[in-house]
Amino acid sequence: MIIQQLSVFLENKTGRLSEVASLLGEAGINMSAFSVADTSDFGILRVIVSQPENALKLLKEQNFTVSLTEVVALICPNESGALARALAILKDENVEIEYLYAFSMDSAATIIIRPANTSYCIEVLKKHELELVRASDLYRL
Amino acid sequence: MIWNESIECASRSTMKNIQTVRLKATVQRIYHNIPYYRKKMQEAGLTPEHIRTVDDLHLLPFTTKTDLRDSYPFGSFTAPMSEIVRVHASSGTTGRPTVVGYTRNDIAMWSENVTRALCMAGVHQNDMVQVAYGYGLFTGGLGLHYGTENLGATVIPISGGNTQKQIQLMQDFGSSVLCCTPSYALYIAEVLQEMNITPEDLKLRVGIFGAEPWSESMRHEIEDKLHIKAIDIYGLSEIVGPGVSCECEHQCGMHVNEDHFLPEIIDPETLQPLPPGEVGELVFSTITKEGIPLLRYRTRDLTRLIYDQCACGRTLVRMEKCKGRSDDMLIIRGVNVFPSQIESILLNMSETAPHYLLIVEREGNLDTLKVQVEVNEQFFSDEVKALQNLAKKIKSNIESTLGISVTVQLVEPKSIERSVGKAKRVIDKRQL
Numbered sequence: 173m174i175i176q177q178l179s180v181f182l183e184n185k186t187g188r189l190s191e192v193a194s195l196l197g198e199a200g201i202n203m204s205a206f207s208v209a210d211t212s213d214f215g216i217l218r219v220i221v222s223q224p225e226n227a228l229k230l231l232k233e234q235n236f237t238v239s240l241t242e243v244v245a246l247i248c249p250n251e252s253g254a255l256a257r258a259l260a261i262l263k264d265e266n267v268e269i270e271y272l273y274a275f276s277m278d279s280a281a282t283i284i285i286r287p288a289n290t291s292y293c294i295e296v297l298k299k300h301e302l303e304l305v306r307a308s309d310l311y312r313l
Numbered sequence: 314m315i316w317n318e319s320i321e322c323a324s325r326s327t328m329k330n331i332q333t334v335r336l337k338a339t340v341q342r343i344y345h346n347i348p349y350y351r352k353k354m355q356e357a358g359l360t361p362e363h364i365r366t367v368d369d370l371h372l373l374p375f376t377t378k379t380d381l382r383d384s385y386p387f388g389s390f391t392a393p394m395s396e397i398v399r400v401h402a403s404s405g406t407t408g409r410p411t412v413v414g415y416t417r418n419d420i421a422m423w424s425e426n427v428t429r430a431l432c433m434a435g436v437h438q439n440d441m442v443q444v445a446y447g448y449g450l451f452t453g454g455l456g457l458h459y460g461t462e463n464l465g466a467t468v469i470p471i472s473g474g475n476t477q478k479q480i481q482l483m484q485d486f487g488s489s490v491l492c493c494t495p496s497y498a499l500y501i502a503e504v505l506q507e508m509n510i511t512p513e514d515l516k517l518r519v520g521i522f523g524a525e526p527w528s529e530s531m532r533h534e535i536e537d538k539l540h541i542k543a544i545d546i547y548g549l550s551e552i553v554g555p556g557v558s559c560e561c562e563h564q565c566g567m568h569v570n571e572d573h574f575l576p577e578i579i580d581p582e583t584l585q586p587l588p589p590g591e592v593g594e595l596v597f598s599t600i601t602k603e604g605i606p607l608l609r610y611r612t613r614d615l616t617r618l619i620y621d622q623c624a625c626g627r628t629l630v631r632m633e634k635c636k637g638r639s640d641d642m643l644i645i646r647g648v649n650v651f652p653s654q655i656e657s658i659l660l661n662m663s664e665t666a667p668h669y670l671l672i673v674e675r676e677g678n679l680d681t682l683k684v685q686v687e688v689n690e691q692f693f694s695d696e697v698k699a700l701q702n703l704a705k706k707i708k709s710n711i712e713s714t715l716g717i718s719v720t721v722q723l724v725e726p727k728s729i730e731r732s733v734g735k736a737k738r739v740i741d742k743r744q745l
Binding site for chain 1 (some may be wrong): 523688689690693695696701722727
């Protein structure tokens with residue numbers, strides 16, 4: 173249930189994101205979700221890719237500062253109130269979240285969560301019978 | 314006015330005789346008191362008797378900042394602590410400051426030299442001297458202070474900063490002389506302009522500026538804006554502090570008080586003395602100090618010596634404005650900064666020091682220091698908060714060591730240019 177997300181340090185400069193995207197594209201690595209956290213000086217690219225280990229190796233070789241981060245992907249129905257219900261559970265169970273981002277397709281939305289404590293977060297989500305995406309499924313998207 | 318005409322206008326042969334007697338006494342003093350220097354002399358096969366005249370100076374081993382650091386804090390003192398009446402210190406390369414000690418005679422000698430410098434600059438007894446150099450461990454404030462009192466002029470010991478108050482006292486007290494760093498003088502000029510105070514509203518006549526490198530164009534700018542004569546003064550705490558040399562009103566090089574501080578120019582690569590007039594590294598031997606006399610101390614400042622007689626009548630040798638450094642030291646807002654200081658701070662924060670680059674710029678009239686640090690895997694976190702805290706921590710560690718404010722920018726690995734051999738650590742964009 174643990175998903176390896178690729179995290180890349182990027183300077184706030186034109187073309188850096190496009191460079192990462194082309195490198196991954198040329199290597200046949202697909203991105204299924206990503207978000208960028210930015211400050212005035214730098215940004216952090218967080219991306220779910222089809223081959224996290226290969227992507228890590230590839231970007232390291234190209235001198236990027238990059239790491240793999242454990243995240244959890246939760247599926248909830250693409251309808252009003254669904255996210256609120258899921259988040260309420262996490263709040264009630266005291267699951268601390270560092271950051272999250274989401275994408276929706278057709279009838280379902282996928283929420284990528286970076287919890288402070290990954291295994292506890294999975295435990296809570298399972299207990300409440302919320303649907304989690306398996307790593308292998310997400311990488312294939 | 315020439316303060317000590319018999320010395321400042323002495324013939325070269327008289328000066329050499331004075332220097333010989335004093336040099337020999339200093340060699341004896343150091344040889345018998347400072348083990349590390351005695352060892353250097355012995356390794357060179359020298360005893361004090363080998364130094365017969367000032368022309369034998371080149372035989373002696375050099376003293377470096379490393380020697381002073383290794384003997385921290387008082388190991389280079391040649392007077393017992395009971396005779397040391399004051400210490401000063403400057404920032405060191407690895408967090409340890411360089412400490413200097415003064416006996417009562419040293420303070421009197423220093424005051425004499427600063428008084429000569431003030432007279433060279435055209436200051437007289439009736440002047441009101443505003444000393445806006447920092448008072449404290451830094452030698453600037455107290456150095457000028459004692460020299461001014463010794464001259465008999467009035468000193469305003471305001472120290473650095475608090476520009477509004479500086480200007481208020483200039484107006485109310487009628488300050489005629491301003492002593493500070495040249496960049497601070499320009500800053501004061503700018504604030505005066507904003508306050509619609511013209512030079513005619515003030516009595517400023519002379520500025521005595523030092524402690525950081527400045528150019529001829531900066532001199533003209535200061536002179537234009539403040540309607541004063543801007544005089545360059547030189548010194549370093551290891552030798553005594555300000556007053557080692559100073560320009561006269563002809564502004565054609567700084568007269569070295571060479572009956573106390575014996576100057577030489579060497580090739581920083583071969584370490585051989587260079588002929589008169591050539592540019593090289595300035596080396597000083599102090600020949601009257603009791604607290605911490607130094608033989609052939611390498612200042613790392615690059616300049617040349619001019620032996621022609623000056624129009625002012627003084628025969629004291631002149632040194633040109635320093636043209637740079639033979640090491641990588643930067644002077645930022647009067648504070649000495651070594652890239653190695655930043656490196657050791659970064660090293661203390663991780664196992665291997667990341668690549669870094671110092672960028673110095675002059676914004677308005679103030680120097681700014683930006684430190685770029687490459688984010689390596691040890692430092693990287695994918696949380697914004699963690700990276701911002703990292704930048705904040707680097708900033709506060711650097712600021713508490715250097716004592717000046719800096720900005721820290723996290724950059725990608727390999728974005729700082731690599732060079733073959735010595736790494737380029739500094740980009741100095743100031744137009745000096």
